[in-house]
Amino acid sequence: MRAKKLNRGVALVGAGMSRFGAFPADTTRDLFVQAFREMRASVDKGLDPRGIEAIYIGNYSSDLFEGQGHTAPLMADWIGLASRPATRVEDACASSGVALRQGILAIASGLYDMVLVGGIEKMTNLPTERVTDTLATAGDVLYEIPAGFTFPGFYAAIATAYMARYGASPESFMKVGLKNHENGALNPKAQFGATIRTMMDRRIASAKAKGRPMPTWEDEMAFLHDDNANPVIAWPMRLFDCSPISDGAAAALLVAEDLADSFSDVPIHIIGSGQASDCALHDRPDLTTIASARLAGEQAYQMAGVRPADIKIAEVHDCFTIAEIVATEDLGFFAPGEGWKAAEEGVTGRGGRRPINSSGGLKSKGHPVGASGIGQVVEIWHQMRGEAGERQLPNSVDLALTHNVGGTGQTCAVHIYERRR
Amino acid sequence: MRAKKLNRGVALVGAGMSRFGAFPADTTRDLFVQAFREMRASVDKGLDPRGIEAIYIGNYSSDLFEGQGHTAPLMADWIGLASRPATRVEDACASSGVALRQGILAIASGLYDMVLVGGIEKMTNLPTERVTDTLATAGDVLYEIPAGFTFPGFYAAIATAYMARYGASPESFMKVGLKNHENGALNPKAQFGATIRTMMDRRIASAKAKGRPMPTWEDEMAFLHDDNANPVIAWPMRLFDCSPISDGAAAALLVAEDLADSFSDVPIHIIGSGQASDCALHDRPDLTTIASARLAGEQAYQMAGVRPADIKIAEVHDCFTIAEIVATEDLGFFAPGEGWKAAEEGVTGRGGRRPINSSGGLKSKGHPVGASGIGQVVEIWHQMRGEAGERQLPNSVDLALTHNVGGTGQTCAVHIYERRR
Numbered sequence: 001m002r003a004k005k006l007n008r009g010v011a012l013v014g015a016g017m018s019r020f021g022a023f024p025a026d027t028t029r030d031l032f033v034q035a036f037r038e039m040r041a042s043v044d045k046g047l048d049p050r051g052i053e054a055i056y057i058g059n060y061s062s063d064l065f066e067g068q069g070h071t072a073p074l075m076a077d078w079i080g081l082a083s084r085p086a087t088r089v090e091d092a093c094a095s096s097g098v099a100l101r102q103g104i105l106a107i108a109s110g111l112y113d114m115v116l117v118g119g120i121e122k123m124t125n126l127p128t129e130r131v132t133d134t135l136a137t138a139g140d141v142l143y144e145i146p147a148g149f150t151f152p153g154f155y156a157a158i159a160t161a162y163m164a165r166y167g168a169s170p171e172s173f174m175k176v177g178l179k180n181h182e183n184g185a186l187n188p189k190a191q192f193g194a195t196i197r198t199m200m201d202r203r204i205a206s207a208k209a210k211g212r213p214m215p216t217w218e219d220e221m222a223f224l225h226d227d228n229a230n231p232v233i234a235w236p237m238r239l240f241d242c243s244p245i246s247d248g249a250a251a252a253l254l255v256a257e258d259l260a261d262s263f264s265d266v267p268i269h270i271i272g273s274g275q276a277s278d279c280a281l282h283d284r285p286d287l288t289t290i291a292s293a294r295l296a297g298e299q300a301y302q303m304a305g306v307r308p309a310d311i312k313i314a315e316v317h318d319c320f321t322i323a324e325i326v327a328t329e330d331l332g333f334f335a336p337g338e339g340w341k342a343a344e345e346g347v348t349g350r351g352g353r354r355p356i357n358s359s360g361g362l363k364s365k366g367h368p369v370g371a372s373g374i375g376q377v378v379e380i381w382h383q384m385r386g387e388a389g390e391r392q393l394p395n396s397v398d399l400a401l402t403h404n405v406g407g408t409g410q411t412c413a414v415h416i417y418e419r420r421r
Numbered sequence: 422m423r424a425k426k427l428n429r430g431v432a433l434v435g436a437g438m439s440r441f442g443a444f445p446a447d448t449t450r451d452l453f454v455q456a457f458r459e460m461r462a463s464v465d466k467g468l469d470p471r472g473i474e475a476i477y478i479g480n481y482s483s484d485l486f487e488g489q490g491h492t493a494p495l496m497a498d499w500i501g502l503a504s505r506p507a508t509r510v511e512d513a514c515a516s517s518g519v520a521l522r523q524g525i526l527a528i529a530s531g532l533y534d535m536v537l538v539g540g541i542e543k544m545t546n547l548p549t550e551r552v553t554d555t556l557a558t559a560g561d562v563l564y565e566i567p568a569g570f571t572f573p574g575f576y577a578a579i580a581t582a583y584m585a586r587y588g589a590s591p592e593s594f595m596k597v598g599l600k601n602h603e604n605g606a607l608n609p610k611a612q613f614g615a616t617i618r619t620m621m622d623r624r625i626a627s628a629k630a631k632g633r634p635m636p637t638w639e640d641e642m643a644f645l646h647d648d649n650a651n652p653v654i655a656w657p658m659r660l661f662d663c664s665p666i667s668d669g670a671a672a673a674l675l676v677a678e679d680l681a682d683s684f685s686d687v688p689i690h691i692i693g694s695g696q697a698s699d700c701a702l703h704d705r706p707d708l709t710t711i712a713s714a715r716l717a718g719e720q721a722y723q724m725a726g727v728r729p730a731d732i733k734i735a736e737v738h739d740c741f742t743i744a745e746i747v748a749t750e751d752l753g754f755f756a757p758g759e760g761w762k763a764a765e766e767g768v769t770g771r772g773g774r775r776p777i778n779s780s781g782g783l784k785s786k787g788h789p790v791g792a793s794g795i796g797q798v799v800e801i802w803h804q805m806r807g808e809a810g811e812r813q814l815p816n817s818v819d820l821a822l823t824h825n826v827g828g829t830g831q832t833c834a835v836h837i838y839e840r841r842r
Contacts, residue, residue: 004531004532004533005531005532006530006531006532007428007429007529007530007531008428008530027563054696060490061484061490063482063484063485063558064484064485064490066562067558067562068558068561068562068563069481069482069485069511069513069558069559070511070512070513070558070559070560070827070828070831070832071511072511072512072698072832073512073698073699073700073827073828073831073832074561074701074831076698077698077699077700077701077704077831082698082699082700083697083698083699083712083713083716084697084698085522085696085697085698085717086512086698086832087510087511087512087519087523087696088510088511088512089508089509089510089511090490090491090492090493090508090509090510090511091491091493091494091507091508091509092490092491098508101506102508102523102526104530105523105526105527105530105532106526106530108428108529108530108531108532109427109428109429109525109526109527109529109530110425110426110427110428110529111425111426111427111526111529112425137484137488137489137490137491138490138491139491140489140495141487141488141489142448142489275475275506275508276504276505276506277493277494277497277498277503277504277505277506277507278494278498278503278504279494279498279503280495280498283498291504292504295504296506406491406494407491407494410491410494410495410498411491411493411494411507
């Protein structure tokens, strides 16, 4: 297929998010308003919201989580823009990464100069087992779910295949969880906002108070293998390998590139966008890679004219720890079978050569599924503008990437961002 | 707001649909494959499906109807295009009208030359009362549904307000149902495919066989007011004022305008597109008009450079008979308060000055909600190319319009089509 070009460049001039976590008193509307307000405040030269011409909302399943469909015009109304064309985009956990792409295409089409893209999800209304069943609808309900699969099972199958092929171990995955919680501990918006060590200390204290046996944190790996401290969810995925159930919303403002300076002192140009699909997991020849991620990555690199080695920082879709390792290979940061070594060696830490998920990732920041894609954009926005506070990377971030996966990879959206000043 | 222009023209070069109806043995995947095959066969110069670069699927709630989310990549896979970027678009019953618009914007962006747009819904798996509850999630579940509203109630409120303001009567609405069933009786894809007279004859025969009293068809209006023959659903909306519960799928192929001749002998150019939103019904100052439809119509007319009087044929969103009357006013075909008179006088019939819903409309053709928007496109495609068989309009159709509403008008998408040879 010939290389395609957008008819118009697009820049990011604002981004914001609600806290991610469990918020029983808030609906998705409330959370989206919080995200919108923070986004508005982030626009350097101020934003008159009436200039927003269209709205794209990523949302996996308000239908099943909240009993509310047709969510996009509701969000438009609650931010005071009831008349604007408002479109919900759904591609499971990649919903808002794909909403971002639709916003970009809409501006490139010539029809709009300014588009709001957002993501929302409110998952904690339901008990955990119903959340698991609801998320399973993002698999293939004819061929996979009747066989007993849910998402921890899907990613456990990926992890098992990966271990068998490349020699990784459950410890390799745990390293990802430890790293992402260290990052998330520095993120005031994160659901956990705590290292695994901190969280384990709480579990130890609670067990002690109840007179229950619990190991102490002496050898972190022994501890993480303890079935009480870190129970198996679907082997080899344990509790601290799995992203949480979360509520949250995120919002980002896109404008035609030629207008960026009217809004922002430091606009972020979106120079690459890729989106691809794949069959459901049961029908794939290889479980150790996600074909849609490879393809979406290639599209984004090609459009941007950059190589994986050029990217300074990436937010990737770590719904499970194994997913981050596979992502770093699919995106070309590491060769196939080398991602787990990079994770073990600390290459992907904030101080490493290839920082991944400085926000804490879905693992620690939280994973309100429809909001996660734009949540990644919020981190990129802060890091590229030097506004990431305690978790700011030491080196200047002029090129960044986001990678947002839906389901087991039936969808993937990849975007590449450039700071030019 | 200044008039906006698309960076590239877009043409329709193929369209097809499954039958609409109740198909217990078929999933949405099966129905979509049927629609895709018919679409493919409709491309005059043949279609190699591998040329399709992206897919947009309108779908209201496979989540709630079938327990299947993340439907877009599944549809891509089942037509043999598993890797293509596949995006589900949801705006309630306007989902596939909005999917059409995303396909247009995607081509105008320069990124794609050929895009498949489709719509799917499988509603008959659930019992009727659960379908009603599921559709109610397209209202406002915080402010409207707890007050007892479902969709027949919403449109009954619109009908009551309309009658009070303009002097229309339930007979005015019945005229719409009678007309649309007459059209649908000529449509082999229609769910009912029968006139109301035919359907009433069946009811009479059945009642007679069971020894139950039932009026005969002497005065059709008296008959339509009989509570056994035509029960009240939500006054003044009776059974024959309401569109049915349906399964179905539809598909259309879009290409960049400059490529249209490579695919089609008679391409249909999409020269106008509008989309707008509104608050939920409970918050509106006026129930007798749908603001999003007026606005989307204005946008589409402005882009196309045509006036309402220029349009030769329109498919409008008659989920209830009152909705068709309001639509014909919102689109500027008739002045406010004049639509019901036009319906009573036969102006909107196939032989009238302003034919509306020659397909039978949602009322008779069926309303698989996410598929209805592209279902309208299929009718326009056939009528404009002179391929509508028994229901072909007598005069040449060079300009046509589709109007697709989501919910009670929180979303509306309007498109205008031109045949140039």
